[in-house]
Amino acid sequence: MDFAVIWKYLPVLAKGAVTTVELTALAVVIGTLLGLVIAFAAISKNVILKGFARFYTWLIRGTPLLLQLFLIYYGLPQLGLTLSPFAAAVAGLSINSAAYIAEIVRAAIQSIDKGQMEAARSIGMSYFQAMSRVILPQAYLRMIPPLGNEFIALLKDSSLVATISMVDLMRTAQQMYATTFRPMEIFIAAGALYLLLTTFFTVTFGRLERKLAVYQ
């Protein structure tokens, strides 16, 4: 073990980490938006929307992320749609996380007592007013811990994009190990960077939860 190696290559690894952060951030945002849409479809009374939401979560959660990434990056060109590694990675991660996020959002909304919606409607609020001012603010609090877990999982799973020639933190580490033959140092350094990023999520979500929980 030679820790000087770590210091020497840390800047290069950090560059890979930036890509990992970019990918994760985009997937978090797009996945959450998509997840919200699917969650609302799932709780709607419309059978077609409901059916679609069920099918989506069944399909995505029932197949490996790696396979989904391969289908998008290697499979789609066969149908005439070629995506850059970055676009394919963002698409794959977003589509995948959306299914999990949708389930988190749906469960949180449905866990709110029915009396809340009834009380809101009984003073004359519309469905959307009741949702946005009464149900969702309470559901957020219940979503936060599982969403924190989901985002951490997403960040770690983003390492799979290394397999579709995306140069993220994992891929950078692999490349450097191949040139330096110092696997121990390189992978420990990469691991430390992943830990730093996941810790960021843990701390932020912990704070958010405490802040939102003032009323309990």
Place this chain on the structure above:
Amino acid sequence: MVKVRNLHKSFGSLEVLKGVSFDVSKGEVVCIIGPSGGGKSTLLRCINHLEEPDKGLVEIDGKPVVSTTRSIFRKDHHLNKMRSEIGMVFQRFNLFPHRTALDNVIEGLVTVKKMRRKEAREIGLEYLRKVGLADKVNEYPSRLSGGQQQRVAIARALAMQPKVMLFDEPTSALDPELVGEVLAVMRDLAKGGMTMLVVTHEMSFAREVANRVMFIDDGQILEEGPPEQVLGRPQKRRTADFLRRVV
């Protein structure tokens, strides 16, 4: 003020309301009593359309309580307006836990009546004072006792200046020593001329405050009349049996 005609409601194969009709005039207090599962809650919930009746008519002040759209994407202005004129108080309070007492009371004023916050606060404070909670304005519901929560819920409904107030067993979830403070607020309200429909098991309250008592069993009004008659000299066997059981 309230007109109900031939109301029917089933849940699946279970017929819960089997043609209920009655009127409540302005300022009248009607207490509804009857055995569990008889359809009392369902009747109240049909009046403000939390349950959609299968058949029949509900009118408040001459205007029908009906939904005008099937889609949740279109705002049902008519129904929302009607509901804002019908105050509802639930057995389990259903306060918004993430809002302080005052914010619970002004929520409808701000979102439904589009009132400015400052103006709404004035009104909210007034109603909280009215139910004796001027000192709990900024408390969250979790920090209030059941009786206090229910009084906030009453203030929340009153703030909308409803034409009629519906109470569904407002004291049933309360510890016995907290029942009195809620009934006192309701008594004041009745004295003030509010039109009220109250599902309750508090017979002494019904005897004292009600202008009329309705006994509902098996989805029908079995007997109705002034409290001294229905509670004192019930005409029907089932009413008498019920009263014997609850007293």
